[in-house]
């Protein structure tokens with residue numbers, strides 16, 4: 001962090017306070033308001049944290065105006081081009097790109113932890129067949145703390161490390177089994193001879209009765225989807241993981257909280273909602289009607305896959321995702337896909353439309369990911385679980401960083417109270 005000797009002066013209610021400033025390595029300066037309540041007897045009011053840094057972090061940086069996303073300083077488009085998911089996991093977790101030996105060791109450790117405790121199958125079988133796989137994931141990941149007692153002591157760095165590896169390794173198995181359970185097929189065990197993305201596809205699409213060979217182009221596309229979702233600084237689910245973990249909750253419980261948050265349609269659930277919307281639009285001729293609805297203040301309809309709290313120019317992940325969508329559909333020979341046509345035309349119209357331009361609403365990462373996943377054979381209900389398994393490394397890296405940060409306290413926001421002032425209880429017959 002760069003040194004900053006300037007102070008912000010705040011005057012209110014006849015008082016003047018000088019507040020220290022801090023400079024990040026990149027990005028806007030921050031005003032340190034930690035002593036505001038103690039010295040000034042006031043709080044700040046910032047619902048939705050639009051102007052509040054909740055922590056300090058050295059993992060991921062986003063410049064919303066430039067449309068830039070950096071993991072440990074490396075741009076996402078360069079990583080998407082040259083790296084692969086497990087290498088990005090290493091980078092996020094440990095801060096540097098691995099040497100060949102470090103990468104091999106890391107990949108071996110992850111690969112050796114992909115199996116689930118056999119008894120965990122009973123958890124899956126306890127759910128209704130029509131349960132959403134995200135509901136199963138929240139439950140099963142939370143239940144991991146009942147199985148892996150030797151990695152729940154958060155004060156032990158070794159246990160934190162084991163929990164991180166276990167979570168990254170087992171999440172694809174959990175997501176794939178949630179899917180298999182929902183379609184009534186037998187669970188497929190992980191295969192150590194396959195890489196991370198190929199193993200996931202194998203667990204989702206193989207059946208015991210015949211050989212299933214994973215197409216390397218599809219495995220590469222899957223790896224890319226995972227990479228593009230790996231981390232995104234203090235988004236809603238990551239902040240949820242940090243908040244849950246700040247009380248000392250174990251890592252499995254904290255990540256289960258993050259999965260629950262990710263499920264919402266304004267966050268990770270947008271990829272499912274987006275494809276459902278594209279299908280509902282159906283054909284290119286219907287687009288103007290939906291654009292009109294999105295602009296109507298009295299209509300709750302929003303264009304799913306558009307807009308982002310931080311990106312106000314473009315989402316760099318969406319650019320890479322669009323290329324991948326073209327590649328995958330080409331490979332599968334479905335360039336003529338009606339949903340893709342609707343998506344491309346919707347994007348074109350929205351990017352030229354004054355309403356969307358003025359509000360800086362651009363396609364986000366979820367706009368194209370659903371099209372790729374559907375082409376691979378996934379039902380829409382699996383889109384958000386795939387986001388969850390990809391984001392696990394981000395959650396666990398941020399959680400580890402928080403636990404190791406001596407400045408971190410339990411997360412406990414204050415409020416602007418608008419309820420009744422103190423009053424006396426009245427007996428029921430007097431009301």
Ligand code: ACO
Pocket residue numbers: 265266267268270294295301302303304305306307308309310359361364365366
């Ligand atoms: N369609 C139509 N109008 C929109 C959209 C949209 N997708 N997104 C924002 N707006 C409008 C709002 O109505 C609002 O208009 P107003 O100023 O006239 O009231 C203005 O743009 C600002 O919107 P907010 O909701 O205040 O912006 P915020 O930063 O809180 O929300 C969010 C960001 C949640 C992503 C929002 O753009 C949205 O709901 N998008 C659709 C869901 C989606 O795609 N989510 C995925 C996000 S990326 C991710 O999680 C991986």
